[in-house]
Amino acid sequence: MADRKIKWGIVGLGNIASQFASDLLLIDDAELTAVASRDISKAELFAEKFGALRMYNSYDLLFEDSEVEIIYIATPHNSHAELSIKALEKGKHVICEKPMSLSYNDAERMIEASTKNNRFFMEAFWTRFIPSIQEILQKVDNGIIGDVNYIKADFAFHGSETENKRLFDKELGGGALFDIGVYPLFLSYILLGNPKEIIAKAIKHKNDIDLQTSMLLQYESAQSVLHASIVSESDMKASISGSKGRIELNSPWFVADGYSLFINDEKEAAFTLPTLGKGYSHEIIECHNCIRNNQIESKLWSHQNSLDLSRIVEEIKNQIGLSFA
Incomplete structure (x- = not known):
């Protein structure tokens, strides 16, 4: 100590x-x-x-x-x-x-x-710092599932305008993209880096915040299909597919207590990696x-990492017509 x-x-x-x-x-x-x-x-x-x-x-x-x-x-x-x-x-x-x-x-x-x-x-x-994410990144880097060519991740729940006022408040930067959409974007970024192309579509609230946004990130030889919503639910699992196999993060994937490894469509193993406390401890x-x-700055989540992710979010913000001015 x-x-x-x-x-x-x-x-x-x-x-x-x-x-x-x-x-x-x-x-x-x-x-x-x-x-x-x-x-x-x-x-x-x-x-x-x-x-x-x-x-x-x-x-x-x-x-x-x-x-x-x-x-x-x-x-x-x-x-x-x-x-x-x-x-x-x-x-x-x-x-x-x-x-x-x-x-x-x-x-x-x-x-x-x-x-x-x-x-x-x-x-x-x-x-970025929870044990399950640390371990799957290492496995991907070691080529366990081959070349990553597809990522599927979402973060969605049914919010209430009365109980979750901040989420629906445009002045405070509310909406799905900035509050929770950054999570699936983060997963795609740490695994595949900066995309070559982004396509994003949103469903808007009457005050112009995004209630739900779907995003396709195109890479040289991979794609990420991502989604965020504050008006609908999902299983909140994440799947990382490669040329040899795939990894499925337990729900909710952004604070996963473990993951499963599949090789040639056969489940090889399930790994349990609980967080210390809620997970902020890491x-x-x-x-x-x-x-x-x-x-x-941190070597695991550097200044440049944050800037790269911010640039990706900015592109999506512009595509779906979000403005907080």
Whole structure:
């Protein structure tokens, strides 16, 4: 164990922040030093529940807290860029919830702020760090299923405008693409890289956010068929097919507790790889390793990885006519 704890601050205290804080408690060398919400009563309740030492009713006050080393930003999408940049400029390391921004231009600004201020920054793509994803990437790299030529992945559920207001709020960057569509896009990207061509179609809400979006990513010798919806359900499995076999990630695939391996259509084995806690713990450990090694980015989910994914999302955003201005 490290000889000192890394001190965390959390900005934006909703459901995802609660899950993240629960996992933070599982990490021996982590301390939740401060939390911030514009609603001080919410900050007080959150601090009491998760043992934070201090609470603030202002994000700026948390950024000024000299003891806080790294800040987890879990506010709505529309504020990610400005809050990340402000925190980096205050000398804090930052992990920002996905999607890191609502535009490629803002994504570039965030990376520039990390580089300029020599502070660690990472988009919080927790799926990249869970054990099942780590292992299937290794198996694919080792050629177990041959050359990957087809990926099928979706993320879909039936949301409610009354219970999930943020999801349907255009001003906050709501809609299927940015909230959950980034997950299947991420899987295609980490396995096949940047596509040669993208075709995307969406069904829109009356306020112009996308309720569901289907995406086809074309590569030199592979295709990915991807889908995201906040108005319908799916089994949320993912399949990665190659010239020798395929891998099927358990549902929900983006936090899969395991996967099955098929060779020549025969099931070879099923593997169980549970996450520590909800699964955010694995990205927390990565942040600690990077900070202790004086890295400003993760080798597993780098600045360039985030920029590449942001560019893919931007292309789809433009194709389906999304605008958050």
